[in-house]
Amino acid sequence: MTGLIARLPLARTTLIIALSFLTLAFATNASAQPHRTAAPHVHAKVVKKKPASRKHKAVKHRRPRVKHHAVKRHAAPAPQRRAKRTNAARSGPAAKPRLLASCGYSPRAVRSLHSRAAYVLDVDSGTPLLARNARTVRPIASISKLMTAVVAREADRPLNGVLRVTARDRDTIKFTGSRLPIGTELSRRQMFHIALMSSENRAAAALSRDYPGGRAAFVKAMNREARRLGMRHTHFREPTGLSPHNVSTAEDLARLVGAAAQDPLIRYFSTDTSATVQAGDGELLYVNSDPLVRYGRLPIRLQKTGFINESGHGVVMRMHVKGRRETVVLLGAPTRAGVSSDAMKIHRWLACSIQ
DSSP: OHHHHHHHHHHHHHHHHHHHHHHHHHHHHHHHHHHHHHHHHHHHHHHHHHHHHHHHHHHHHHHHHHHHHHIIIIITHHHHHHHHHHHHHHHHHHHSOOOOGGGTOOHHHHHTOSSSEEEEEETTTTEEEEEESTTOOEEOGGGHHHHHHHHHHHTTOOTTOEEEOOGGGSOSSSOOOOSSOTTOEEEHHHHHHHHHHSOOHHHHHHHHHTSTTHHHHHHHHHHHHHHHTTOTTOBOSSSSSOSTTOEEOHHHHHHHHHHHTTOHHHHHHHHOOEEEEEETTEEEEEEOSOHHHHTTOSOEEEEEEEEETTTEEEEEEEEEETTEEEEEEEEEESSHHHHHHHHHHHHHHHHHHOO
């Protein structure tokens, strides 16, 4: 009995200790369970906030940077490339025009021209399209009158002023006649008109004599103007072209056409078809010396024909073909029909080749 009583306190103590451990374990488990459930919840909140904030920051900072770099790398070079393509498209045809074989042009076709010298210049690009003996020096006959008109116009004399034809205006080189009798009085405008349109020799001679310093000073001015224009192989002896010593090349004459074409009065007078002037008691009807102008066969904006035995038949002209300015020089054809045929053939080549 005494032993049982002695064991009871120990059992109570053991029971109390066991209950204490159970209570502590329960409390620990209870406190641990909320901590576990709370911890994932708190962590989930952190995970949700951090990626969201990172993505949001990436949108704010990285995307503008990407756009900024895209502008530098792609947008800036693109206009430069477009500009180059655009310039090539615009200047290509102008820089490299050419006559096409499919249009009938060929070296053999050029050799078959009646004219011994030929030169075609695309004015808008400065490109020679055709050249045959273009640098051969030869007499140019009345094509000289184009320079006569340029120099006389530069003198800036009143166009309404009257000039009288005198004995000094007679042809003393070929001793050709003239429809203008000695003593005829015409305005400078009329003298320009019939000298360019109909190649009237006495009209050209009167204009040169009227120059300050006289005809000698006029001829010097012609040669001075030729040098200024870069006509290195050109020389003038007198203003009408009757002298075979008035010489030039097809290439040089293209420069003269360019200078003369700047003057609207020269363009008009050289391409007018006819004009009537009063000479003495009657009227004289003059027509254009170029049948291509007279009959309107080609779109010619400026022209001048020329012929003496030493030069053969020749013509210089400025044509407009499909909106382009073309200078054509033909020299040394045996007949007038031959030089006209060459001009029409070249016009066909141009009209077909220019797109």
